[in-house]
Every structure is written in C-alpha cells, then in structure tokens.
Amino acid sequence: MSFLRLTHLEKTFGQNRVVKDFSLDVAKGEFISLLGPSGCGKTTVLRMVAGFETPTSGGITIDGQEVTGLKPNSRNIGMMFQAYALFPNLTVGENVAFGLKVKGVPRAARNARVAEMLKLIGLSDLIGRYPFQLSGGQQQRVALARALAPSPRVLLLDEPLSALDAKVRVSLRNEIRAIQKDLGITTIFVTHDQEEAMSISDRIVVMNAGIADQVGSPFEIYNRPTTKFVANFVGTLNTFDAKVADGRQLVIAGQTLNLPMGTALPPKGSAMAIALRPEALRLGRSEGYEAVMPATVEEVQFMGSVIRLRADVAGSKVSLDTFNRADHPPPAIGERVEISISGKDVIVLNA
Amino acid sequence: MMKSPKFWSWIAFGGGLFYFFVPLIGMFEFSLRAKRGEYSFLAYQNVLGDPQFQQTFFFSFVMAMFTIVWGVLLVTPTAFWVRLKLPQLRPVIEFITLLPLVIPPIVIVFGYIRMYNTSSFLPLTGSAMGTNILLMFGYSVLALPYLYRAVDTGLRTIDIVTLTEAAQSLGAGWITIMFRLILPNVLVAVLSGAFLTFAIVIGEYVFAALLNRPAFGPYMVWMGSNKAYEPAALAVIAFAITWACMGLIQLFTRLSKHERAKA
Amino acid sequence: MTDAAAIRPQDRATTPRPRRLPQGLLKWVGVAPFLIFAALFLILPTLNIVVGAFQTPDGGFTLANIAGLFRPEIARPFWISIQLSFVTATLGCLIGIILAAAVTRGGLPKGLRDGMLTFSGVASNFAGVPLAFAFIATLGRLGLVTVIAKEVFGVSLMGLGFNLISFLGLTLTYLYFQIPLMILIITPALDGLKREWREAAESLGATGSQYWRMVALPILWPSLLGTLALLFANSFGAVATAMALTGSSLSIVPIILFAQIRGDVLQDPYLGYAIAFGMIVITGIANVIYIVLRTRAERWLK
Numbered sequence: 001m002s003f004l005r006l007t008h009l010e011k012t013f014g015q016n017r018v019v020k021d022f023s024l025d026v027a028k029g030e031f032i033s034l035l036g037p038s039g040c041g042k043t044t045v046l047r048m049v050a051g052f053e054t055p056t057s058g059g060i061t062i063d064g065q066e067v068t069g070l071k072p073n074s075r076n077i078g079m080m081f082q083a084y085a086l087f088p089n090l091t092v093g094e095n096v097a098f099g100l101k102v103k104g105v106p107r108a109a110r111n112a113r114v115a116e117m118l119k120l121i122g123l124s125d126l127i128g129r130y131p132f133q134l135s136g137g138q139q140q141r142v143a144l145a146r147a148l149a150p151s152p153r154v155l156l157l158d159e160p161l162s163a164l165d166a167k168v169r170v171s172l173r174n175e176i177r178a179i180q181k182d183l184g185i186t187t188i189f190v191t192h193d194q195e196e197a198m199s200i201s202d203r204i205v206v207m208n209a210g211i212a213d214q215v216g217s218p219f220e221i222y223n224r225p226t227t228k229f230v231a232n233f234v235g236t237l238n239t240f241d242a243k244v245a246d247g248r249q250l251v252i253a254g255q256t257l258n259l260p261m262g263t264a265l266p267p268k269g270s271a272m273a274i275a276l277r278p279e280a281l282r283l284g285r286s287e288g289y290e291a292v293m294p295a296t297v298e299e300v301q302f303m304g305s306v307i308r309l310r311a312d313v314a315g316s317k318v319s320l321d322t323f324n325r326a327d328h329p330p331p332a333i334g335e336r337v338e339i340s341i342s343g344k345d346v347i348v349l350n351a
Numbered sequence: 352m353m354k355s356p357k358f359w360s361w362i363a364f365g366g367g368l369f370y371f372f373v374p375l376i377g378m379f380e381f382s383l384r385a386k387r388g389e390y391s392f393l394a395y396q397n398v399l400g401d402p403q404f405q406q407t408f409f410f411s412f413v414m415a416m417f418t419i420v421w422g423v424l425l426v427t428p429t430a431f432w433v434r435l436k437l438p439q440l441r442p443v444i445e446f447i448t449l450l451p452l453v454i455p456p457i458v459i460v461f462g463y464i465r466m467y468n469t470s471s472f473l474p475l476t477g478s479a480m481g482t483n484i485l486l487m488f489g490y491s492v493l494a495l496p497y498l499y500r501a502v503d504t505g506l507r508t509i510d511i512v513t514l515t516e517a518a519q520s521l522g523a524g525w526i527t528i529m530f531r532l533i534l535p536n537v538l539v540a541v542l543s544g545a546f547l548t549f550a551i552v553i554g555e556y557v558f559a560a561l562l563n564r565p566a567f568g569p570y571m572v573w574m575g576s577n578k579a580y581e582p583a584a585l586a587v588i589a590f591a592i593t594w595a596c597m598g599l600i601q602l603f604t605r606l607s608k609h610e611r612a613k614a
Numbered sequence: 615m616t617d618a619a620a621i622r623p624q625d626r627a628t629t630p631r632p633r634r635l636p637q638g639l640l641k642w643v644g645v646a647p648f649l650i651f652a653a654l655f656l657i658l659p660t661l662n663i664v665v666g667a668f669q670t671p672d673g674g675f676t677l678a679n680i681a682g683l684f685r686p687e688i689a690r691p692f693w694i695s696i697q698l699s700f701v702t703a704t705l706g707c708l709i710g711i712i713l714a715a716a717v718t719r720g721g722l723p724k725g726l727r728d729g730m731l732t733f734s735g736v737a738s739n740f741a742g743v744p745l746a747f748a749f750i751a752t753l754g755r756l757g758l759v760t761v762i763a764k765e766v767f768g769v770s771l772m773g774l775g776f777n778l779i780s781f782l783g784l785t786l787t788y789l790y791f792q793i794p795l796m797i798l799i800i801t802p803a804l805d806g807l808k809r810e811w812r813e814a815a816e817s818l819g820a821t822g823s824q825y826w827r828m829v830a831l832p833i834l835w836p837s838l839l840g841t842l843a844l845l846f847a848n849s850f851g852a853v854a855t856a857m858a859l860t861g862s863s864l865s866i867v868p869i870i871l872f873a874q875i876r877g878d879v880l881q882d883p884y885l886g887y888a889i890a891f892g893m894i895v896i897t898g899i900a901n902v903i904y905i906v907l908r909t910r911a912e913r914w915l916k
Contacts, residue, residue, distance in 0.1 A: 050817055072816040079817040085810035089832040089914045098828070099818035130914040143814075150818060356822070360720025367713045367730075367793075371737060374790065377752025377759060425648055432644035440645065447652045452844060453897050454660055455851025457868050458890040461875055462659025465666060465887075488655045495656075550739045556854035561875055568854065571743040575750075575858050582747040589744035590736075597735045 003028035003186050004049070004154055009058035011044050011210075018044050020210040022058070029184040031177065033197035036207035037233070042190045045207075046156050049188065051075050062153050078147030078185075079156045083163035085143055086131040092118070092142050093127040099150035117145040120179060137168035144176060148183065155180065157189040161196065173200050194234045198222065206230045222277075228349045237275045237347075238318040244268050250343070253314055255291040257343035265348070273349055278308065278321040280345035283331070289340035297331045313339060375590070382583035394584035403570060411559075411567035414483070415552035418490040419545045422498045425491065427541065430502045431533050434511055448499040451492050460489060460561045482562050489558045494551055498544040505540025506533075539607040546596040554589055660894065666887035679888035688870070688885070692892060695850060695867040698781060702788040703845035707838060709789070710796025711804075718804045731801060734794035741791040746858035749787045753778045779860045787855060792845050799844075803837040835911045843904035847897040867893060 002025035011019040019041040026032050034042035047053040049060060051072035059068045067075050086095050096117050100110045118124045121141040131139055140160055147155060157176070161169045177200045180187050191197050197204050198218040206213045206221060208229045214221060225231035242252040244266055248259040252274070259265070266272055282289050295318070299310035307330045309320045320339060322330070331337050385393035398404050433441050451459070463485055467475040475481040491498075511533065518528050534541070556568035571589070575582045670676045682688060717727040752759050755772070763769045777783060807830055815825040831838075853868040860869070867889065874886040 050813070052813055052816075072813070073819045073821060075817075076819070077817055079814065081810045081814065084808060085814045087811060087814070087829050087833075089829065091914075098815070098820070102815075102818060102820040102824050102828075132914065146814070146818070156817075356719075357721040360716035360722050363712050363716040363720070364722060364726065364730075367709075367716075370793075371733065371790070373759060374748040374752045377757055378748035380758050381751030381756075425651060429645055429648040432641070436641040436644060444645070444648070447656070450656060453847050453901055454656075455847070455853075455868065455890075455893050455897065457851060457853050457871055457875075458663055458893055459656065459659055461871070461886070461890050462661075462663045463655070464875065466659050466662050488651070491651075492656050547739070554742045554744060554854075556743055556857065557872070561872070568743055571747075572854070572858050575743065575747060576861060579756075583751040586744035586747035586751070590740055590748075593736050593740050597732060597739070600735070601732060 002026060003030075003063055004188075005059075005061045006045070006049070007059050007061075009045065009048060009060070010056045011041070011048060011053060012056045018210050019048070019055075022210075022212055024205060024212065024215065026186055026188070028186055031180055031187045031189065031200065031202045033189045033191060033201040033204045034207055035191060035194060035197040035204050035234075038192060040207040041210040042192075042205075042207045043158060046158055046188060046190050049154065050077055050079050050156055076150070076152050077154050077156060078150070078152035080140070080143050080147050080158065080160040082159050083136065083140070086139055086146070088131050090130075091127065092123065092129050092131070092134070095131070095142055096146045096149050098146060103150060113149055117149050120148075121145045121175070135168075136164050137172055140164065140172060141175070144179070148179075148185070153186070155185050155187040157187065159190055159192070162191070162193070169196075176200070198234075206233060208233070223347075225347060225349075231275055231347060231349055236278050236319050238278065238281065239273050239275045239349075240316075242272055242274050244270050244272060248343075250274065250346070252291055252341075253293050255293070257291050257341070257346065259343045259346055259348075275347040275349055276341055276345055277347075278319040280341065281318065281320040282340045282342075283309070283320060283322050284338055284340065286340050288344075289342045291342075292338050292340045295337055295339045297333055297335045297337060300330050300333060302330070311337065311339065378583050378586050378590070382580060382587050385580040385584075394580040395588075397578075398574075398581050398584045398588070407565050407567045407570035408553075410565055411553050411555075414487060414490065414566065415549045417487050418494060418552050419548050421487060422491045422494050422548060423502075423541055423545065426495070426498050426502050426544075427534065427537065428529060430499060430506055431511060431529070434503075434506055435515060444499075448495045452496050456489075456493060457557050457561070459492060460558050463489060464561065476562070482564060486558055486562050486564050486566075489562075490548075490552050490555065493555070493558070494544070494548040497547045497551075501540045501544035501547070502537055505537035509536050539603050542603050543600045546600045550593050550596040553592055663887050663890045664894065666884065667891035669884065669887075671884065679884045680891070682882070682885045683888050683892050687865075688889065691865040691867050691870050692896075694781070694865065696896065698784055698788070698866060699846045699849040702785055702792050702849045703842050705785070706789055706792030706796050706845050707842050710793045710841075711800050711834075711838070713793065714797045714801045714804055718801060727801075730797065734797040737794035738791050738798060741852070742854035743858040745787060745790055746855050749778060749783070749790070749859065753783065753786070779864055784856060784859065784864070784866075787859060788849050788852065792849065795845060795848065796841055799841045800834070800837060803834055807833065832911070836908050839904050839907050839911065843900050846900045850893065850897055850900075 004024075004026040006022060006024045009019055009022040010017070018039075022041075022045055024032070034045060036042045044053060048055050051067070051070060055068060059066060061067065062075070062077075087098065090098065093114050096114045097110050100113055105113070114127070115124065118127055121144060123138060123141060123145075126134065126138065126142075131142070134142065143160070160176075161173055164172065173196060189197070189200065198221075201218060203215060203217055204221050205215045206229070208227075213227050214225065214230045216224075221230060221234055225234060231237050240252050242250040242257070245251045245256060246268065248265065250257045250259060250265075250272075285292055293313050295311040295313045297309055297311050298317070301308040301310075302324070305324055306321050307324055309322065309330065311318055311320060318339070382394050383390040383392070385391060385397070429444065433444050464476065467473055467481075467485055469477045475485040514532060514536070515528055518532050523531070554568055554571075555566065556572060559566035560569045560572070571582065571585050574585060667679050668675055668677070670678070683692070713730070716722060717730050749757075751757055753771070753776075754760065757778075760771050763771055778787075811829055811833075812825055815829055820828070851868060853872055856864065856866055856869055857872065871886065871889045871893070874883075874889060877883075
C-alpha cells in the first residue's frame with residue numbers, strides 16, 4: 001500500500017524535458033533517496049512533490065489525496081533546503097514556530113511543540129539565538145525541526161548536507177535518519193553523493209537524464225546494477241572484455257569463469273563487457289576464485305582499514321581493495337602480483 | 352477570484368510608466384509650441400543661439416571638469432589609504448562622506464558665505480576666482496557621497512593590499528602605485544562617479560545662485576521666470592545630458608565587465 | 615616547555631613593530647588632505663551656522679534667534695516643509711517598493727527590470743530646475759495634461775481646485791525623483807531575498823501576504839528605514855525645484871532661507887542662522903530616529 005504515489009510525471013522547461021515518465025510508489029515511513037548527477041532531474045521531481053513546480057503531465061497523490069493541483073502551502077509537506085533557508089530575522093524558536101503560527105495554533109500549544117522539537121534535535125538552549133549565531137550544522141538541524149514542527153505528511157530533503165563539512169555531514173545524516181525512523185515519517189532525500197544515499201536509505205532511485213534508471217535497496221543497487229550508468233555512478237567499477245563460451249561460462253584473458261545460475265548471456269561466441277567491484281578482486285590465489293591474472297602494481301593508496309591498489313592487467317587498469325592487516329604489508333609499486341576473480345561476483349552490464 | 356501577482360505587477364508597472372512618461376512628453380510637446388499654430392524647434396534655436404546660454408553652459412561645464420578632477424584626486428588616495436592602512440578609520444570617513452546627504456546644501460553654502468566673506472581669515476568670496484574655487488569645493492562636497500562610494504566599491508573588487516605589496520616589492524614608489532596601479536584599476540568606478548558628478552554640477556542651482564556665479568542653473572531659473580517655451584526646451588536639453596551621463600556610466604561598466612570576462 | 619611555546623608566537627607578532635612605529639604617525643598624513651578639506655568646507659561651515667544661531671550681533675550668547683523660529687511666519691513654513699518631506703518620502707518609499715517588487719518579483723520580462731533601473735538612475739538625477747519645467751509644461755496652466763483635460767474631456771483642472779503651485783503639486787513633482795531613488799536603493803535589497811525563504815514559508819503553510827508580513831518586510835525594514843530618512847532629507851533641502859516651480863510664492867523652509875540669505879525678506883541675519891540650524895536639527899532628528907529604529911530592527915544581523 002503506497003502512501004506517496006508519483007505516476008508518469010513529466011516536466012518540460014521550454015524545449016528541455018528534464019523529467020521523463022517518472023513513476024514511484026513510496027510506502028508510509030519509508031526513506032527514499034533520489035540519487036544522480038546534477039541536472040538529472042532529481043531536484044525537479046522533489047520540487048514537483050513540494051508544489052514549487054507544476055508537472056507538465058502525470059499525477060501526485062499523498063495518502064490517497066490527489067495533490068497535483070494544490071498550492072505548496074496547502075500540501076502539508078515539510079521541506080529542508082541546501083543551506084541558508086532559515087528566516088534570518090527570526091530566532092531559532094520563532095523559526096521552528098513559524099509553521100504553527102501561520103496555521104493559527106494557540107501560543108501555549110505552539111511553545112510546547114517548539115520545546116519538543118528543539119529537544120528532539122538537541123538544541124533546546126539555543127532557542128533565543130538568531131541564525132547567524134549558529135554553525136552550519138546547527139542551522140540545518142533547526143531547519144529540520146522547523147520542517148517537522150507542523151507534523152507534515154511527507155518530509156522532503158533537498159541536498160541538506162551538501163554545504164556542510166565532512167564530519168558534520170556524517171553525524172547529521174545519522175541524526176536525520178534516527179529522527180526519521182523515530183517519527184516514522186515518509187521521506188524523500190535528494191543527493192548527488194552515493195555514499196550518503198547508500199548509508200541512509202531504505203530504497204534508492206538512481207536517476208539519469210530525467211529517467212529513473214533503477215529503483216532498489218542500497219544492496220541491490222550496488223551489487224546488481226541493471227544499467228551501465230548505475231554501475232558506473234555508484235561505487236568504483238573494473239570492466240573486462242570477455243567472450244561467451246559454453247553454457248554459463250565466459251572466457252576472460254584465456255581463463256574460464258562460471259557465472260551463477262539465471263544470468264542472461266548473449267549467444268555463444270559473442271564478445272561482451274563484464275564488471276567487477278574493487279573488493280571482488282583478490283590479491284594472490286584464493287579458493288573458489290577460478291581465474292588468475294598476472295598484474296603489475298602501479299599505485300598503493302593506504303586508506304586505513306582498506307588498502308586500494310591500482311594495477312595493470314594486460315594493458316588495462318584495475319582497482320583492487322584489500323583489508324589492512326598489521327602483519328602483512330601491501331605490495332610495493334612495480335611488484336608483479338597475481339589477481340584472482342570469481343564468476344559469482346561478475347556484474348553483467350546491459351548496454 | 353483573485354488575479355495573479357503578474358496581473359498586479361503589470362498594473363503597477365503601467366501606472367509607473369504613465370506617471371514617469373507623461374511629464375517627459377508634456378515637456379517635449381511644450382518645447383515645440385514656440386511658433387503659434389505649428390510645432391517647431393524655434394525654442395531650441397532661441398536657446399542655443401542665446402549667448403547667455405553658451406556662456407553659462409560653458410561656465411558650468413568647466414566647473415564640472417574641475418570638480419571631477421579635484422574630487423577624484425581627493426577621494427581616490429583617501430579611499431585607498433583608508434583601505435590599506437587605516438581600516439579602523441573607515442566608519443568615520445564614510446560618515447563624513449554621507450553628511451552632504453543629511454545637511455541641506457543651502458545650509459552648507461550659507462556657512463561658506465559666513466565663513467569666507469571678505470573680512471574673514473580666508474576671503475575667498477572677495478574675488479571672482481576665489482568664489483569660483485569656493486564653488487568648486489562646494490560642488491565636490493555635493494558629489495562626495497557618490498564619488499567616494501563609487502571609488503570605494505571599485506577598490507573593494509581588487510585586492511589592493513596584495514597589489515600594493517607586490518608593487519612595492521618590485522620597487523614602485525607611492526606616486527607610481529597611485530597612478531599606474533590604483534587609478535587604472537578603479538578607472539571604471541571613477542568614471543561612473545565622474546559622470547554622476549557632471550550631471551549634478553551642470554544643473555546645480557543653490558550654490559551658484561547664492562555665490563552669485565553665472566552658472567547654468569541660475570540661467571535656467573532666470574529663463575523660467577522670463578520666457579514661456581524656452582524653459583521646456585532647456586529641460587529637454589538637461590534631460591538629454593542626464594541620459595547621456597547615465598548611458599556612459601552603463602556603457603563603461605558593461606565594457607569593463609566584458610574585458611574582465613575576456614581576460 | 616609550555617612557556618617557550620607561549621612566547622614564540624608573541625615574538626613573531628612584536629618583531630615588526632619597532633620598524634612600524636614612525637609610520638604610526640605617518641599613516642595619518644595619508645588622510646590629512648581629506649580631513650582638512652572636509653573640516654574646512656563641510657563641517658566648520660555647518661558648525662559656524664550652528665554657533666551663529668545662538669549669537670547676538672556682537673557675539674554674545676542668546677536664545678532669541680531660536681525663539682524666533684516659533685513665530686508663526688517661520689514656524690508655519692517649517693511645518694509645511696516637514697509635512698511635504700514626510701509625505702513625499704513615505705509615498706516615494708511605498709510606490710518605489712511596489713514598482714521594484716513588480717519588476718523583480720512579479721514575473722515581468724527581465725528587460726523591463728534593466729530598463730527601469732537605468733531610467734531610475736536618470737530620473738533620480740533629473741531633479742531641480744528642469745524637473746520643475748517639465749511639470750509646468752505638463753500640469754501648468756497651459757500644460758499638456760491641463761489642455762487635454764479641458765479640450766478632450768471638458769474638465770478644468772483649475773476648476774477642480776488643482777494648482778501646481780501647491781502642496782499637492784509639489785508632492786507630485788518631488789515624487790518624480792523620490793520614487794526612482796527608492797527603486798535604486800531597494801532593488802538590490804529585494805534581490806537579496808532568497809528564494810529558499812519564500813519556498814520554506816510556503817511549504818510551512820504560509821500565504822503570500824504572511825510571507826511578506828513575517829519574513830520579507832522585516833528583512834527589508836532596515837533598508838526601508840534608511841531610504842525613508844534619506845528621502846526625507848532629500849526633499850527637505852530641495853530648493854531648486856520649489857524655486858523654479860513656484861517662484862517664491864510658496865512658503866517652505868528652504869525658500870524662506872534662500873530669500874533670507876539673499877536679503878530680500880527678513881531683516882535679521884541671525885534669524886537666518888536659526889532657520890538653517892532648524893533645518894539641520896530636523897534632518898538630524900530624522901536620521902537619529904532612523905539610526906535608533908535601525909539598530910532595533912537589525913538585532914538579527916551581524
């Protein structure tokens with residue numbers, strides 16, 4: 001049973017179709033991310049849900065109510081913007097109370113709700129401050145409290161973390177997710193940062209040129225990308241040229257890989273591209289890793305718990321992630337090593 | 352049914368258009384009425400051929416030029432120096448430059464007449480040349496808010512501290528820095544201020560009238576009380592001059608933006 | 615060890631100082647010309663008038679000049695001037711912001727905005743004598759509008775009681791430079807209103823007028839007040855327009871003072887200083903009110 005339903009949304013600016021046939025069903029309490037590069041139409045979808053843009057065609061319903069023709073101020077939706085969206089002339093408390101005030105909620109009830117909201121974001125003692133006296137992270141938390149105070153049906157987040165520095169970003173996104181789960185509020189989150197989308201969402205919609213390329217859980221999106229765009233946009237990818245052999249077998253650099261059951265393959269003898277995540281490549285030989293290829297190490301990036309190697313395999317560059325082990329230093333640059341791969345990790349890319 | 356904001360915007364704009372254009376049309380139409388029964392440029396011929404017009408306009412033109420030179424020479428080094436060495440003095444200087452917007456000009460010129468009369472320590476009003484200099488100083492005071500703001504804004508866009516230090520490390524002296532580095536960089540800002548100053552000085556009345564100098568402003572008032580159609584022609588000419596000044600400001604601003612984009 | 619660490623940065627800060635010391639005085643030389651000029655041709659002349667307002671002809675102190683300001687023939691022009699300045703400043707602000715909002719926020723074509731800003735630059739400087747001529751040519755006895763009203767619509771403006779040489783006429787004329795000045799000042803302020811503020815307000819359920827009342831106007835308030843004070847002073851000190859429009863038949867303060875300086879009307883020069891002093895006091899009060907209101911309205915600014 002979907003709570004927020006977008007059906008065949010289209011948006012055209014002049015000659016430019018920025019959103020094409022976009023449909024999505026969001027369950028109540030679900031956290032959905034719209035992920036994609038800038039200009040992919042993700043913000044436009046969000047702004048259509050908010051009511052700031054009118055769809056060229058298609059419809060939006062919230063909790064069974066058709067809202068497509070409704071003005072933004074009668075949709076009962078909470079929204080958080082990139083940055084600087086707090087009203088600078090109002091204190092933290094007045095900002096949070098704004099939505100209640102315009103609704104005509106009496107003062108006592110208003111004050112109670114403001115106190116409750118500020119407690120939720122942990123900024124109760126800043127109630128009298130003006131926005132310029134707050135850090136970026138505090139401002140965005142207040143913006144969240146302001147959006148949530150009138151108990152909206154849907155929460156829309158338009159890249160709310162992109163203007164913050166890395167550390168605040170991570171802590172605030174965890175906080176947003178915790179509050180969202182706590183309140184059980186249906187949420188749409190727009191971002192171009194795949195790590196952010198992966199860590200926070202129930203489901204992700206990867207968008208490309210106005211089209212929803214793939215909808216799925218972070219696990220599905222990362223491990224079973226259905227299009228080349230999704231595979232490339234989410235995470236790092238190594239691609240190999242392969243040839244289809246008998247049955248579910250592929251030949252890659254003269255070695256045979258067995259693919260899992262149910263993988264659709266082109267006819268025997270045709271050439272195709274396959275992809276592997278860096279962590280699917282093993283350094284050295286390993287049991288169950290049927291193909292072994294010689295490689296030359298070209299670059300070693302020590303990243304803490306993970307070490308990323310860049311190596312040359314028969315003229316093409318691959319990335320390989322391996323866990324750090326205190327008793328086992330990484331190979332040196334220029335060292336000749338063996339890299340092994342397994343058919344079960346192969347991602348077959350459609351077009 | 353409420354009309355859209357766009358509808359009301361057009362209404363407001365239309366109202367503004369009416370209010371601002373009718374007097375311009377009225378002025379122009381009136382200036383053409385000098386010959387009975389037909390439109391003609393007779394009033395313009397009368398005005399332009401009047402030796403008084405030529406003399407007073409020339410006087411005000413020269414005054415404007417001197418005011419601009421004096422104003423720029425006074426304001427640019429000050430704004431530069433304050434930004435470079437005395438940033439704590441900026442509020443004070445800014446306050447002073449805004450004073451001419453608060454103190455009515457007629458009060459200032461009244462003060463001049465009292466302070467620089469023939470029996471004072473600096474009897475500027477004793478001679479024609481002295482009075483002209485006093486008038487020029489008065490005009491610089493009137494132009495101060497605009498000129499200083501223009502130059503200061505121009506300086507804000509360049510990093511003068513770094514530029515100056517770079518020039519000094521290459522061995523440049525203060526005069527070189529001022530004329531080779533600062534002035535060229537704020538030239539557009541200075542020119543904007545200069546044209547605005549020109550527009551102010553050309554039509555100024557109170558200072559010239561009370562200091563008894565034969566300037567364009569008092570001439571216009573004299574025409575106003577003695578002629579019927581010529582004043583309208585004068586107004587059209589003055590309006591055209593104001594347009595030209597503002598147009599030149601826009602032109603220079605645009606050209607400089609263009610050049611910066613190319614560079 | 616902590617001591618050494620504490621001293622070192624200080625060391626670095628103090629070493630250049632001895633070299634700069636002679637420059638400490640020297641750097642004031644750079645602003646000396648400006649300060650001397652401002653003192654001689656702006657501040658001292660004004661102070662001179664202020665002092666004169668409290669002096670007897672032989673140099674003694676008196677309040678008689680100031681008391682003279684309250685004589686009806688002086689107090690009345692002051693009152694008219696204050697009203698005129700207040701009305702034109704308020705109307706200028708109001709109409710100016712409506713026009714600026716229409717062009718920046720009202721969804722009109724972008725070309726109109728540039729056109730209006732350029733025109734405002736011209737019109738705000740098209741004050742003084744020529745402006746008066748333009749209005750005489752339009753609304754005067756033989757002016758275009760007067761003639762059209764009579765010949766086309768059969769309405770006599772004079773018959774309706776309209777007279778260009780009146781409070782209403784002056785107001786109409788002054789607005790011609792007041793409104794554009796407001797547009798020039800307020801347009802950047804309107805541009806400073808962020809789209810997110812409006813959208814945040816809307817998504818929180820606010821109507822357009824609630825947004826203006828609770829967010830936009832309070833944010834614009836300091837600029838509005840500043841412009842109001844500026845427009846007030848602008849109109850209060852305007853001599854040339856009134857002079858060319860009315861001759862000297864309308865009693866407003868600048869015209870009275872002008873006549874006084876010319877020595878035409880009043881015999882007592884010291885009353886002139888008092889009038890000038892009164893003008894400074896009133897524009898001064900306008901600005902003090904502005905500064906006080908502004909500091910109160912700007913609590914939320916840095």
